[in-house]
Amino acid sequence: MILIVDMNFKKESLGTYEFVYPIASVVKNFETYLIKHYSELGDTDVDKYSRVILSGNALRDEQVMNRAECFSWVRGCGKPILGICAGMQTIGLVFGSSLKRCVEIGMARIETVKRNALFSASFDAYQLHSLALRPSGEFEVLARSERCVQAVKHRKRSIYGVLFHPEVRNREIIERFVALPI
Amino acid sequence: MKLGVLFSGGKDSTLALLKAMKIEEVVCLITIISENRESYMFHTPNVGLTKLQARAMDLPLIRRFTQGKKEEELEDLKQAIRQARKEFRIEGVVTGAVESTYQASRVQRICFQLGLWCFNPLWKMDQRELLNEIVERGFEVIIVGVFAYPLDKSWLGKKIDAALTRRLVALQEEYGISPSGEGGEIETMVLDAPVFKKKISVTHSSIEDDGTSAVFNVSKARLAEK
Numbered sequence: 001m002i003l004i005v006d007m008n009f010k011k012e013s014l015g016t017y018e019f020v021y022p023i024a025s026v027v028k029n030f031e032t033y034l035i036k037h038y039s040e041l042g043d044t045d046v047d048k049y050s051r052v053i054l055s056g057n058a059l060r061d062e063q064v065m066n067r068a069e070c071f072s073w074v075r076g077c078g079k080p081i082l083g084i085c086a087g088m089q090t091i092g093l094v095f096g097s098s099l100k101r102c103v104e105i106g107m108a109r110i111e112t113v114k115r116n117a118l119f120s121a122s123f124d125a126y127q128l129h130s131l132a133l134r135p136s137g138e139f140e141v142l143a144r145s146e147r148c149v150q151a152v153k154h155r156k157r158s159i160y161g162v163l164f165h166p167e168v169r170n171r172e173i174i175e176r177f178v179a180l181p182i
Numbered sequence: 183m184k185l186g187v188l189f190s191g192g193k194d195s196t197l198a199l200l201k202a203m204k205i206e207e208v209v210c211l212i213t214i215i216s217e218n219r220e221s222y223m224f225h226t227p228n229v230g231l232t233k234l235q236a237r238a239m240d241l242p243l244i245r246r247f248t249q250g251k252k253e254e255e256l257e258d259l260k261q262a263i264r265q266a267r268k269e270f271r272i273e274g275v276v277t278g279a280v281e282s283t284y285q286a287s288r289v290q291r292i293c294f295q296l297g298l299w300c301f302n303p304l305w306k307m308d309q310r311e312l313l314n315e316i317v318e319r320g321f322e323v324i325i326v327g328v329f330a331y332p333l334d335k336s337w338l339g340k341k342i343d344a345a346l347t348r349r350l351v352a353l354q355e356e357y358g359i360s361p362s363g364e365g366g367e368i369e370t371m372v373l374d375a376p377v378f379k380k381k382i383s384v385t386h387s388s389i390e391d392d393g394t395s396a397v398f399n400v401s402k403a404r405l406a407e408k
């Protein structure tokens with residue numbers, strides 16, 4: 001079973017409809033899933049799932065960025081993790097990265113800069129973010145747009161982050177993540 | 183959170199309104215009436231009836247007219263949202279966007295510029311599920327515009343029910359049209375929904391058919407007890 005972590009400012013918010021259910025609609029074709037709000041996760045809760053996806057959230061929703069203590073489990077989790085937008089930013093913060101202001105809304109061109117299991121070449125993707133990641137040395141950069149880093153992978157573990165929204169366009173990226181070997 | 187809903191009078195914005203009301207406080211509706219029938223941003227058939235629909239729901243309505251020129255219509259939308267922020271102290275905006283990144287990103291940008299939240303509770307919803315939800319929740323929705331083959335004027339005024347949903351889904355399989363009209367194939371008008379305190383009764387209407395598209399124009403309607 002896949003765990004989808006709702007990164008919105010409150011449980012079952014309007015953001016859940018917009019940022020979590022579209023991920024679930026892709027995942028449901030491959031495996032069962034459970035949605036939990038980030039505030040409900042304990043350090044051991046994630047162990048029982050096959051993999052974890054952290055959702056994005058609304059453009060003005062930066063609450064989760066101040067709740068790093070809710071994500072201490074990420075360091076100890078041995079399962080594949082995919083962070084989308086706010087999910088990517090949060091994973092980055094857990095591993096010592098920082099954030100910078102960078103607003104992108106709408107479609108933008110993404111260039112793959114390192115071969116990886118989720119995507120290749122250049123493609124257009126949907127952007128909805130006001131912050132971007134300055135990745136720490138624990139990550140390798142997989143893709144960029146003109147403005148910022150768009151995708152990273154942890155150097156030693158199966159932890160991915162994408163700033164764009166693959167649940168909107170490029171849903172096959174989520175499908176490939178779901179198919180990654182554990 | 184106090185929210186304003188971008189309201190066209192069709193099924194999507196009404197369903198988005200219903201979802202928003204269950205979680206947050208909807209304090210007003212916002213309608214843009216476009217003179218441009220080809221507008222990519224705004225629904226046009228019978229949009230003038232949102233005034234009556236707002237009365238049926240007992241919600242205040244901000245209406246703004248636009249010539250519908252590309253980008254200028256966005257400035258008109260921004261002005262309307264700004265007015266809602268001033269008059270009703272909205273903190274965010276809700277839209278009925280389902281698939282269009284064109285529409286969604288433009289509203290997102292305006293809200294961000296105005297310091298407002300933006301929510302799209304129908305975003306990426308499966309179109310068949312969307313139609314089913316409308317039927318199951320007891321919406322009374324009629325088709326008021328058809329803009330793609332093989333849809334013709336015979337569809338106008340028809341109520342969306344389970345049987346009609348099956349017919350639309352069958353057309354998707356045969357002709358590739360979007361069953362809920364996401365590609366602009368159909369436009370709808372809501373006559374009744376769970377948020378309506380009274381329902382809309384159409385008393386005078388006419389059909390306009392140019393051979394490639396057809397519109398059901400409601401010239402007179404009134405509120406009726408449910």
